[in-house]
């Protein structure tokens with residue numbers, strides 16, 4: 183597809199299904215909702231030209247009434263989201279483990295709709311909040327819809343769904359002031375977290391750069407819970423789901439994230455949209471970790487505990503297929519807003535486990551749609567309806583769309599017994615016949631009580647740069663907490679994870695020495711449970727460090743779709759500019775001319791349009807910056823504080839910086855004197871070299887070896 187062309191050529195069975203609902207007014211008359219042609223939609227019907235509106239103005243009333251009701255409640259969590267269509271294809275049949283139809287035939291493309299989201303911020307909040315990202319996929323399979331409703335982190339804050347409302351109340355803005363927006367950095371959240379030691383593993387992920395992704399296209403995804411695959415013979419295998427992005431996982435810096443929030447709060451949404459429009463289709467491989475049922479108790483942790491991962495060193499991730507997102511929605515509300523995910527939307531071959539978090543979700547997602555989408559018929563909304571045949575005896579209710587004929591009860595003889603119940607051999611869903619027995623009790627399994635070992639595993643697995651970012655993040659989050667006792671409690675808990683981490687955070691908070699509780703606290707259990715019974719335990723993990731947990735140890739280098747700013751002033755040397763522009767675009771990078779003003783740029787050989795000016799953009803919106811030569815241009819940029827700031831900020835955020843004839847401008851920056859000529863290249867400053875060298879540098883994402891980057895005042 184040509185760059186920039188709107189991609190509505192890609193199609194599949196689900197998109198064809200949606201096509202039936204599409205309306206386009208091009209070339210048509212304006213009408214009321216009942217089809218009456220309207221001859222004036224700009225003036226009300228009034229008694230005289232300055233008189234009152236007449237009650238009979240049905241055209242005005244209808245228009246205004248519809249407008250008044252345009253909003254539906256936003257999701258109580260994950261309100262801010264971005265969606266896209268695509269397809270999934272399995273690499274080889276997974277028959278040995280599951281009978282799920284969409285995982286059998288490598289030639290079959292299953293349509294999908296994916297919605298990415300932040301959790302805490304409201305619908306209009308910034309994309310770059312430090313937060314978990316939702317990663318929800320609806321597979322429109324021929325056996326019904328399957329929803330994999332995951333996150334970009336493989337564990338969760340709590341072990342039991344009962345605590346979800348408390349967690350969400352605590353992390354959302356404070357109840358009186360409704361601040362802060364889209365942020366956990368306030369007292370109620372850290373009060374909760376400091377009393378909930380089972381959160382510790384998740385808190386490691388949330389303070390890592392995973393919580394501030396560079397792009398939705400560059401995040402991993404996880405099903406979090408352990409699920410079950412069921413094969414034709416009824417044999418079950420435990421399964422953990424992973425999405426592995428082909429571009430790798432990349433984050434931004436926290437300073438950058440906060441600035442992006444102001445400069446372009448839609449940064450992730452636009453990045454996803456533009457990548458798809460430009461034909462840079464985002465791709466993820468679906469990975470599975472498979473554990474035979476017999477091995478359920480072979481691990482240092484409980485497979486039912488959603489605060490634990492299975493380290494990839496213990497059970498490798500088998501990549502079983504690929505998902506490609508290749509089409510943007512036509513209408514945000516109809517598709518991205520109205521899509522309704524539910525972990526209980528499963529197909530034969532996929533089943534649940536007794537993870538108490540998952541079990542609670544199986545109620546919540548169905549229930550929440552009633553208030554959000556207005557009633558029990560939400561599965562009839564075009565984006566939600568299956569492509570598989572759908573017949574049942576459910577009837578009526580708000581906004582029923584189907585006009586059902588025939589009987590509506592079972593068993594019946596009048597309708598010939600239809601619709602029929604399907605036997606298992608005919609594709610009927612039969613729950614896995616797991617044997618269960620026990621007393622009715624409200625308690626937590628003792629196998630869930632090791633809260634810290636995997637937090638330590640995560641921390642140990644990070645590079646020094648990543649560890650520093652975690653310490654910085656705790657420093658920020660707890661620094662925003664007003665109540666000192668909450669800070670102290672949290673730092674106390676961090677001592678259970680790693681002494682260096684706790685010391686680092688304590689230093690940021692001006693706390694010395696680190697308070698060390700005699701025993702780890704576990705205030706999350708009822709007081710009458712007998713503390714000795716629920717004392718957190720420490721289980722020695724067989725794996726001390728896992729490379730898969732570090733983003734930097736798994737860096738994927740690429741240039742296609744990366745954004746590069748070319749800093750230009752009037753009089754820029756056109757051959758220098760064209761040379762780098764052409765080289766970058768040939769490799770698929772997105773190149774923008776950034777100049778002190780908008781409109782036309784005068785070049786040494788003519789003129790060209792400027793994409794962005796210093797007023798409309800900022801270095802934080804780019805992956806790299808390049809300064810083409812030209813005496814007049816460099817002279818003008820040297821006198822412009824914005825140009826120098828642009829470069830200093832790009833340096834501070836460890837991005838590749840290149841120039842061909844622009845050394846004069848670079849000499850004006852704060853970072854110039856901090857680097858020796860020999861250091862330049864290895865630290866990502868590419869001066870007067872072949873464009874291919876700059877391209878390699880951009881592909882590396884960041885130069886974390888700029889240890890003096892912090893000292894740059896940008």
Ligand code: HDE
Nearest residue numbers: 257259260297316317318332333343346406542546547550
């Ligand atoms: Fe959700 N979650 N959640 N969640 N969740 C919702 O459902 C809930 C959890 C996730 O793009 C809600 O339709 C409970 C884990 C995503 O539309 C709600 C618990 C994971 C999305 C809900 C959890 C998720 C949601 C709000 C603890 C990762 C956005 C609107 C027991 C595996 C889906 C809605 C979209 C949305 C409940 C925990 C992922 C209220 C009760 C763990 C990606 O039903």
